[in-house]
Amino acid sequence: MFHATENLGVYPGMRYGCAKCALDLGPLSHNYKEYCIRNVLPIEASNPIVGDPKRFIDPLPQFRQFCCPGCGLAIENEIALADDPLVRDVEILSRPD
Amino acid sequence: MNAPLKKLSELAGVVFDGKRTGYVPPKQLTISRKLRLHQASKKTIDPVTFEVVRHALWNVNEEHGATIQRLSGSPVAMYALDLNPSILTADAEFVYFGPYMQYMSGVTDTQVKWTLENRSDNPGIADGDMFLANDPWVGAAHQMDVMLLCPVFWQGELFCWVTNCLHQYDIGGITPGSFCPSARDAFDEGILIPPIKIVEKNEIRRDIEELYLRASRKPPAVALDFRAQLAGNTTARDRILSLVKRYGADTVKGVMKKIIDDGERAFLKKLARLPDGVWRDRTYVECCRPGDRGVHRVWLTLRKVGKKMVFENEGTDPQAGGINATYSGWRGAIMVALNELMCWEQYYAVGGALRHVEFNPTPGTLNCADFPASVSTAPVQCMEISLYPAYNVLSKMLYPDPELRRDAMCIGGTSQWPATIFRGIDQWGERYGYLLVDPIGGAIGAFSHADGISTGGQARTPICKLPNVEHTEQSFPVLFLYRKEITDSGGAGKFRGGLSAESCFIPHGTDRITHDTLSSGNAIPTSTGMMGGYPGAVNRYRFLRNSDIQERMTASNLVGDIDELKGTPETLQLRQQDFSQCPSDVYAVLWTAAGGFGDPLERDPAKVEADVANADVSEKAALEIYGVVLGDARGT
Numbered sequence: 153m154f155h156a157t158e159n160l161g162v163y164p165g166m167r168y169g170c171a172k173c174a175l176d177l178g179p180l181s182h183n184y185k186e187y188c189i190r191n192v193l194p195i196e197a198s199n200p201i202v203g204d205p206k207r208f209i210d211p212l213p214q215f216r217q218f219c220c221p222g223c224g225l226a227i228e229n230e231i232a233l234a235d236d237p238l239v240r241d242v243e244i245l246s247r248p249d
Numbered sequence: 250m251n252a253p254l255k256k257l258s259e260l261a262g263v264v265f266d267g268k269r270t271g272y273v274p275p276k277q278l279t280i281s282r283k284l285r286l287h288q289a290s291k292k293t294i295d296p297v298t299f300e301v302v303r304h305a306l307w308n309v310n311e312e313h314g315a316t317i318q319r320l321s322g323s324p325v326a327m328y329a330l331d332l333n334p335s336i337l338t339a340d341a342e343f344v345y346f347g348p349y350m351q352y353m354s355g356v357t358d359t360q361v362k363w364t365l366e367n368r369s370d371n372p373g374i375a376d377g378d379m380f381l382a383n384d385p386w387v388g389a390a391h392q393m394d395v396m397l398l399c400p401v402f403w404q405g406e407l408f409c410w411v412t413n414c415l416h417q418y419d420i421g422g423i424t425p426g427s428f429c430p431s432a433r434d435a436f437d438e439g440i441l442i443p444p445i446k447i448v449e450k451n452e453i454r455r456d457i458e459e460l461y462l463r464a465s466r467k468p469p470a471v472a473l474d475f476r477a478q479l480a481g482n483t484t485a486r487d488r489i490l491s492l493v494k495r496y497g498a499d500t501v502k503g504v505m506k507k508i509i510d511d512g513e514r515a516f517l518k519k520l521a522r523l524p525d526g527v528w529r530d531r532t533y534v535e536c537c538r539p540g541d542r543g544v545h546r547v548w549l550t551l552r553k554v555g556k557k558m559v560f561e562n563e564g565t566d567p568q569a570g571g572i573n574a575t576y577s578g579w580r581g582a583i584m585v586a587l588n589e590l591m592c593w594e595q596y597y598a599v600g601g602a603l604r605h606v607e608f609n610p611t612p613g614t615l616n617c618a619d620f621p622a623s624v625s626t627a628p629v630q631c632m633e634i635s636l637y638p639a640y641n642v643l644s645k646m647l648y649p650d651p652e653l654r655r656d657a658m659c660i661g662g663t664s665q666w667p668a669t670i671f672r673g674i675d676q677w678g679e680r681y682g683y684l685l686v687d688p689i690g691g692a693i694g695a696f697s698h699a700d701g702i703s704t705g706g707q708a709r710t711p712i713c714k715l716p717n718v719e720h721t722e723q724s725f726p727v728l729f730l731y732r733k734e735i736t737d738s739g740g741a742g743k744f745r746g747g748l749s750a751e752s753c754f755i756p757h758g759t760d761r762i763t764h765d766t767l768s769s770g771n772a773i774p775t776s777t778g779m780m781g782g783y784p785g786a787v788n789r790y791r792f793l794r795n796s797d798i799q800e801r802m803t804a805s806n807l808v809g810d811i812d813e814l815k816g817t818p819e820t821l822q823l824r825q826q827d828f829s830q831c832p833s834d835v836y837a838v839l840w841t842a843a844g845g846f847g848d849p850l851e852r853d854p855a856k857v858e859a860d861v862a863n864a865d866v867s868e869k870a871a872l873e874i875y876g877v878v879l880g881d882a883r884g885t
Binding site: 160162199201246 | 521526529544650780784785820822870
């Protein structure tokens with residue numbers, strides 16, 4: 153296994169998995185976030201200083217957390233407008249040498 | 250409906266000459282035969298001489314920056330160090346960035362290349378010349394970052410360039426200070442100057458200087474800054490020529506080339522250790538003009554395949570209102586993160602790495618805007634929002650290697666700058682206009698192995714200073730009530746982001762200050778965390794009208810927080826204009842803090858307890874975010 157990120161591993165067979173419990177998180181050709189538990193929270197949950205966004209903007213931002221379905225480890229977070237698609241933040245194409 | 254925008258590589262029949270679109274230098278520059286470039290260089294240099302000369306070149310930049318500071322009368326130069334010098338080869342490859350405001354170097358090579366292509370024939374480039382330039386479509390962040398480009402000649406041949414960039418106090422436009430939040434386009438903003446010969450045969454051209462100063466509300470300040478820049482270049486040029494006289498031109502040129510070639514080799518070694526892949530980040534900018542309640546998307550994609558890296562901004566929203574940056578601004582911003590995360594051990598010698606990096610943005614987007622888009626606010630919004638996602642994508646690219654992941658760094662504080670643009674009559678009865686510089690205090694993002702640094706500065710400026718409160722009070726009619734780090738501002742994580750701070754002030758020595766705000770990142774955090782880490786705090790303006798501060802001060806009752814005061818709170822909007830602050834009105838400005846790294850539930854509980862003891866984290870956050878019950882290991 154090599155680490156794609158702190159909590160996302162790349163396992164034999166070129167598949168993503170949790171770096172802690174090794175639960176499969178899909179093939180490299182997919183967005184691993186689709187295989188995670190998704191926790192969608194209001195933006196105010198992202199930091200205690202963040203207040204009501206409606207004071208300044210009309211669109212609704214969210215704080216999205218992507219956690220391992222096996223052990224609950226937070227793999228990644230995302231800040232997004234409600235209608236925006238998931239970011240495919242990591243797309244590994246090959247193993248490191 | 251407008252046709253979809255196309256990437257640079259997809260556009261045919263478009264001339265990227267710095268007029269309507271940003272200048273994109275060709276691989277082979279067209280330079281007049283009148284200008285001879287010094288080509289000879291030693292291939293083999295003994296290691297001791299190499300180390301001596303390369304460190305001397307580094308010190309040329311440091312002394313260059315120090316010279317500008319000493320001569321400039323501006324608080325921007327003296328206290329904020331809003332400047333940077335650079336050394337480039339004759340054909341404008343980077344040798345060294347200076348250690349100050351990094352993006353000011355990142356936009357310089359296009360200015361020099363444009364000068365070589367467009368000025369080498371008419372009026373010509375000769376020994377004793379210097380060129381003044383600030384056009385963002387040629388190479389600048391925004392109009393106020395004025396460059397002075399100095400060719401260094403040796404025996405009739407162009408040997409190299411020394412350049413500097415210094416933020417000017419005011420160079421025109423509809424708002425004093427030249428940040429123009431309500432600008433409709435570039436014609437509402439400061440003067441635009443493609444490279445123009447302002448020094449000829451070591452004499453200032455008075456006609457050109459007067460044209461330049463005529464645009465400014467503060468011509469004596471700008472004139473002094475120009476002379477500071479001139480002195481900086483002269484010093485740098487003299488130091489390089491001293492090295493040439495001592496070691497020989499071919500040796501000094503050989504050192505310059507080896508710096509670049511070594512940098513290239515080191516960069517390629519790092520790339521070889523990493524997997525091929527694509528890394529993406531998306532962020533948002535708020536409020537493109539007064540009254541806009543919209544949100545504008547910014548994308549950054551990094552593709553690494555073998556020895557090549559390509560940056561793109563496909564998916565970014567079209568240029569709009571007053572929030573734009575140009576091609577050189579976007580490219581120069583990304584170069585900063587590249588330099589800091591991947592070339593730091595080469596002393597910020599990014600020239601070699603750039604031989605393997607392609608920039609392929611989409612013209613017409615808000616961080617690759619076409620002329621005449623409004624760009625005066627670029628460094629506080631659009632360039633920042635172009636730079637900071639670069640830390641995320643590069644960090645994720647580096648992470649797979651166990652050694653290189655130590656260079657990963659979360660987005661730092663002041664990822665969007667909460668500008669407080671103020672003006673009026675100062676304590677000496679003179680007109681003034683200024684931008685509160687305190688947000689330069691920033692914060693450093695968490696690392697893969699350690700916490701970030703609270704108020705550690707802005708990551709994009711290795712040498713930066715937070716002005717002393719007393720210096721600001723000396724220069725402007727304000728009195729600070731406090732400036733303090735804010736609990737819970739740092740992004741939570743296994744490793745915590747650095748805290749940011751809040752500055753709070755009232756008018757003093759004047760009966761009124763007139764303000765504009767200019768901000769983004771007040772609703773949506775822009776210092777996002779990474780790999781499970783949470784974002785840092787947003788920007789926050791707090792304004793209390795008709796407070797009891799004067800009564801409190803009369804009673805010698807110091808204030809620790811704006812919340813302690815009575816008064817009428819007002820919500821300031823993100824591009825609010827022409828509002829007044831009287832001596833009983835209190836204004837507090839918090840800047841964005843830094844992102845955290847890793848799952849907060851993985852943070853060592855002992856560290857969380859220490860955070861709470863130090864007031865970095867509240868007890869509430871310790872429980873709700875970190876899952877730590879203080880003093881109760883079982884409960885944690």
